[in-house]
Amino acid sequence: MSNPSKPVRPAGAPSALEVLVRDKRFRGADGVLVHAIDEIAFDVPAGSFTTLIGPSGCGKTTTLRIILGLDDDFAGHIRLPEKEGRTAVVFQEPRLLPWRTAEDNVRLALPDAMESENLDDLFAIVGLSEMRNRYPSELSLGLARRVALARAFAIKPSLLLLDEPFVSLDEMTATRLRQLLVTVWSARRTTALMVTHNLREAVQLSDRIVFLTERPARIRGVEVIDRDRSARDADWRERTVRDLDRRYSGVL
Template structure:
């Protein structure tokens, strides 16, 4: 695991941060015709925990993530990180969006450097680029690489800041199936090595089972948390471990698919 070694030698640790959502609700639109996307969400994510948000389309997964990052303000309730309320965009968080959102005039490498916020060594940046499989593409511009590569660059940028709370919004959705598995393991390596708290949004039940300490299943829009599933399996996990099968069936059944 070259990335884990690099991080160990660079001695990168982040201040572990806990995330607490207290009866959070969020509505969009004008009063009278507003849509309640989230209602009464209470959740506590311990420092260093990996929590995966799972739910149907439009249930407010992304909105929940944006609330933690401070990109949106909760209509009711409060969001706190390490006991401090989130009021604006919060620098303790790093976000990997659904889309790459790279700066088009900066090279792949410079984009990652932006995410590193100037504080990290070039070895760390190089190691991250290598870990996401972009060695040799450092000097390319975002439009010169494929969509999947750009998304991996965005992942490297999100990781490069080594934030206390890492928020990922379907970060691997645009990747091919094999790369997706590699990137999942990379994320776990980085989280484990640095001690960062991870909140990840996904549609993919297998991804959730592989990554999560706990899976938070959101109900239909505005219905709050439907269920919290604890995945109590040691890491590194075997994706085909028979012990995960009952959990998978349970989650599939929740989404209306009966195996």
């Protein structure tokens, strides 16, 4: 029976990422059985940016691995936005091949059908037009992270997963890269899910924030951020962070 409260998606339109993980367990390095996830269920609406936030070890990265299909030993199901769509991942480290230029590192991710893709606009958006022929050893960590972002967006993914992409950066560099991510994502809109410990980062970037409990993880709450990103100035962000920290104590 259809749900009359749920809008009907037109044929051919992109769908949401749907995540349901129940009772995920694994054995740690010491052989002890770890109960990582009790039950988490959430959607990432098509073309939106959702952030998963929670304490260390609560199962955020485990959830990303399950979505990527790297871990299928769980109860539940994952429904990707497009069955045949491409998924891009931005890791905590840029993971660039040192013997290849910035552009070569980006092009390595392209499928055969896109190998001659013109990347001029993409490199311009990420501010790397003058760095295309530089090697990773010639780039700062901030610039290397830009290359990693360009590599992810170059394949025109239907799903973008980000695993703490700005960790270990100083706050000034991280703030610039967050704004860069918004710029690139707005220009090449895709369904995005990011994992972070940083509530300020989540408030700056997200349409929705999914809060997780400590391990074994459950959904603590979901907050919709409906303010236009251009209006999310520093004062508004700090007020919102304080409000969320009051309601989700211990998240900061």
